[in-house]
Amino acid sequence: MHDETLHEPDQALHIEDITxxxxxxxxxxxxxxxxxxGVMCAIVGPNGAGKSTLIKTALGLVxxxxxxxxxxxxxxxxxxxxxxxxxxxxxxxxxxxxxxxDVVEMGLYHQxxxxxxxxxxxxxxxxxxxxxxxxxxxxxxxxxxxxGGQQQRVFIARALVQDAPILILDExxxxxxxxxxxxxxxxxxxxxxxxxxxIVVHHDLTTVQSYFDWLVMMxxxxxxxxxxxxxxxxxxxxxxxxxxLAMIATPAEGRDM
Amino acid sequence: MSALxxxxxxxxxxxxxxxAAMLGAISGMLGAFAVLRRQSLLGDALxxxxxxxxxxxxxxxxxxxxxxxxLxxxxxxxxxxxxxxxxxxRTTLKTDAALGIVLSVFFAVGxxxxxxxxxxxxxxxAGLASFLFGQAAAILRSDLWIMGGVGxxxxxxxxxxxxxxxxxxFDADFARAQGFPVTVLEAxxxxxxxxxxxxxxxxxxxxxxxALLIAPAAAARQWTRTLGPMVALSAALGAASGAAGAxxxxxxxxxxxxxxxxLVATAIVVISLLVAPERGLIWQAxxxxxxxxxxxxxxxxxxxxxxxxxxxxxxxxxxxxxxEAALGTRAPSARFAALERRGLIHPVTxxxxxTPHWELTTAGHAEAAALSGKxxxxxxxxxx
Numbered sequence: 001m002h003d004e005t006l007h008e009p010d011q012a013l014h015i016e017d018i019t020x021x022x023x024x025x026x027x028x029x030x031x032x033x034x035x036x037x038g039v040m041c042a043i044v045g046p047n048g049a050g051k052s053t054l055i056k057t058a059l060g061l062v063x064x065x066x067x068x069x070x071x072x073x074x075x076x077x078x079x080x081x082x083x084x085x086x087x088x089x090x091x092x093x094x095x096x097x098x099x100x101x102d103v104v105e106m107g108l109y110h111q112x113x114x115x116x117x118x119x120x121x122x123x124x125x126x127x128x129x130x131x132x133x134x135x136x137x138x139x140x141x142x143x144x145x146x147x148g149g150q151q152q153r154v155f156i157a158r159a160l161v162q163d164a165p166i167l168i169l170d171e172x173x174x175x176x177x178x179x180x181x182x183x184x185x186x187x188x189x190x191x192x193x194x195x196x197x198x199i200v201v202h203h204d205l206t207t208v209q210s211y212f213d214w215l216v217m218m219x220x221x222x223x224x225x226x227x228x229x230x231x232x233x234x235x236x237x238x239x240x241x242x243x244x245l246a247m248i249a250t251p252a253e254g255r256d257m
Numbered sequence: 258m259s260a261l262x263x264x265x266x267x268x269x270x271x272x273x274x275x276x277a278a279m280l281g282a283i284s285g286m287l288g289a290f291a292v293l294r295r296q297s298l299l300g301d302a303l304x305x306x307x308x309x310x311x312x313x314x315x316x317x318x319x320x321x322x323x324x325x326x327x328l329x330x331x332x333x334x335x336x337x338x339x340x341x342x343x344x345x346x347r348t349t350l351k352t353d354a355a356l357g358i359v360l361s362v363f364f365a366v367g368x369x370x371x372x373x374x375x376x377x378x379x380x381x382x383a384g385l386a387s388f389l390f391g392q393a394a395a396i397l398r399s400d401l402w403i404m405g406g407v408g409x410x411x412x413x414x415x416x417x418x419x420x421x422x423x424x425x426x427f428d429a430d431f432a433r434a435q436g437f438p439v440t441v442l443e444a445x446x447x448x449x450x451x452x453x454x455x456x457x458x459x460x461x462x463x464x465x466x467x468a469l470l471i472a473p474a475a476a477a478r479q480w481t482r483t484l485g486p487m488v489a490l491s492a493a494l495g496a497a498s499g500a501a502g503a504x505x506x507x508x509x510x511x512x513x514x515x516x517x518x519x520l521v522a523t524a525i526v527v528i529s530l531l532v533a534p535e536r537g538l539i540w541q542a543x544x545x546x547x548x549x550x551x552x553x554x555x556x557x558x559x560x561x562x563x564x565x566x567x568x569x570x571x572x573x574x575x576x577x578x579x580x581e582a583a584l585g586t587r588a589p590s591a592r593f594a595a596l597e598r599r600g601l602i603h604p605v606t607x608x609x610x611x612t613p614h615w616e617l618t619t620a621g622h623a624e625a626a627a628l629s630g631k632x633x634x635x636x637x638x639x640x641x
C-alpha cells in the first residue's frame with residue numbers, strides 16, 4: 001500500500017535542509033541526513049559539533065530555522081510514543097523523590113493517555129524492561145541511590161518499555177563503567193537485529209567501528225554519512241575533527257570490520 | 258484546655274485558624290512541585306510582583322474592594338512571570354538574574370504606588386500597607402470560601418494530572434519528546450502557584466509568602482522517598498504551620514500572624530534538616546562515624562591477624578603502642594574497648610613489659626578472615 005501523504009517512508013529518519021541557530025552562530029547548517037531502518041547508527045563529531053542539537057531538532061525539542069524532519073515518512077508529531085528517547089543522564093535531578101520502577105513507567109505515560117494511572121500491566125512491562133538491563137533487583141530503589149551506570153540503565157529501560165521501532169540515545173556511554181557499557185551495547189545490537197533502528201550520539205572514536213554499522217560524521221555540517229566501512233576514513237575524520245584528530249584516534253588502514 | 262476552647266469559641270480566631278491552615282495546605286501542596294522544579298524563587302517574584310496589582314486594584318476600584326485587589330495582584334503576578342520567561346528565552350541572562358530584576362522592579366513599582374496612594378489620604382488607603390506583611394485579623398468568613406475554592410481546584414487538578422505533573426517536574430525534555438504539551442502543563446502549575454499566593458496575600462503578605470511555598474516542601478522532602486507522600490506531607494506540614502502560627506499569635510498579644518506562621522514553618526524545616534532519617538544532618542553524621550569506626554576496627558583486626566600470621570602464633574600478644582604505630586594513627590582507646598566488648602580481641606599482659614597488649618580471640622580471627630574473604634589461617638602468609 002502506498003500512502004501519498006508520506007514523504008521518504010523508506011528512511012527511518014529523513015532530515016532535509018535543517019538549519020538551527022542559537023543567536024548569531026548556526027549550531028546546525030543545512031543538514032541533509034538519511035538513516036535507513038534496521039541499522040545501528042553512531043553520530044560522531046567534535047565537541048560543539050551540534051550532535052545533541054541534531055537529535056533534539058529531530059525530536060521537535062529544538063525549533064529549526066528551516067527544513068523538515070520525517071520518521072518513517074511521518075512528521076514527529078504523528079510518531080509520538082513510537083520513538084524511544086534517552087536524554088543525557090545529567091539532564092535531570094537524580095535526587096527527585098521517586099523509585100526506579102516509577103521512572104521506567106514514565107515511558108508508558110504516552111500510551112496510557114491523559115488522567116489514567118499506570119496499573120499492574122505497566123508494572124509488569126517496567127519490570128521486564130529493567131530485567132533486560134539487569135536492573136530487576138533495583139525496581140523499588142530510590143533513584144538517588146543509583147550509580148552513574150545504573151542511572152543510565154534506568155533511562156534506557158524507560159525508552160525500551162515503549163517497544164518503539166526507533167530508539168534515539170544521547171551519549172548513553174558517557175561516564176558509565178565497562179560492565180554497563182557491555183550490557184547496553186549488547187542490548188542495542190539485539191534490538192537492531194530485531195529490525196529496530198538505533199541512533200546513538202557517540203563520543204568515543206576508539207569503539208565506534210566495533211559497536212556500530214552505520215555512521216554519521218558531523219561538525220555543524222554533515223561531513224559524511226553511510227555504512228561504517230565507507231565513512232570511517234582518514235579523510236573524513238580529518239574533515240570532521242581537524243587538528244584534534246591526532247590526539248583522538250587514527251583509523252587503522254584496512255582494518256577488518 | 259479550657260483556655261483553648263474559649264479561644265476557639267471566638268469567631269475571629271476560628272476564621273483565622275481555618276484560613277491559615279487552608280492556605281498552608283494549598284501552598285504546601287503546590288510548593289512541593291515548585292521546589293522539585295527548582296522554581297521556588299519564582300514564587301518569591303510572583304508574590305512581590307503582586308504588590309503593584311494590589312495598589313492598582315485599589316486605585317481602579319476606588320475603595321478597598323477585595324475582589325479587584327486580588328484580581329490586580331493576579332494580573333501583575335502573571336505579567337511578572339511572563340516578563341521573566343521572555344527575559345530567559347530572549348536574552349542571555351540566566352534565570353536567577355531574570356528573577357532578581359523582575360522581583361525588584363515590580364516590587365519597586367508597588368512601593369511607589371503604595372506611597373502615592375497613601376499620600377492621597379483617605380481612610381481606606383491605610384489598610385493597604387497590611388498587604389506587605391499580611392493582616393490575619395482582616396480575614397472574613399467569606400474569604401474562607403474563596404480559599405476553599407482555590408484549594409479544591411488545585412487538589413482536583415493535581416489529582417487528575419498527577420502523572421503528567423510528575424513527568425514534567427522530573428524530565429520536561431522527555432515529556433516533550435513523548436508529545437505532552439509541556440508548556441501548558443508548566444503554565445498550569447505556575448498559575449496555581451500564583452493563585453495560592455494571591456489568596457495568601459492578606460494573611461502572610463507579599464514579602465513572606467514565599468516561605469509558605471518553600472518551607473513545607475523542603476521539610477517534607479526530608480522525610481519521604483516518593484512524590485505522593487511528599488506532596489501529602491508538604492500539605493499537612495503547611496496546614497499545621499498555619500494553624501499553629503494562628504494559635505500562637507491569637508494567644509499572645511502583639512504577634513502578627515503571618516510572620517509567626519512563617520517562623521513555625523521554618524522551625525519545622527530546621528528540625529527536618531537535622532533529624533530526618535537518611536537525609537538528616539545528624540543521621541548522616543552518625544552514619545559517617547559508624548562507617549569510620551567500622552573501617553578502623555577492620556584495619557586493627559587485620560593488623561593483629563597479620564602479626565599473628567607473621568609470628569606463627571594465633572595468640573600473638575601485640576603491644577597497643579606498636580599497633581597504633583603500625584596503623585599510622587593513635588587509635589582511640591574506645592575502639593579497643595569496643596572490640597573487646599564484641600569479643601573479638603582480648604587484653605593480655607606480656608611480662609616483663611607493663612604496657613597493654615592485645616591478642617585476637619577465635620571470633621576475632623574469624624572476623625578478620627571474613628574481612629579479607631580468605632579462610633582463617635594464622636599460619637598462612639603474613640600479608641595484611
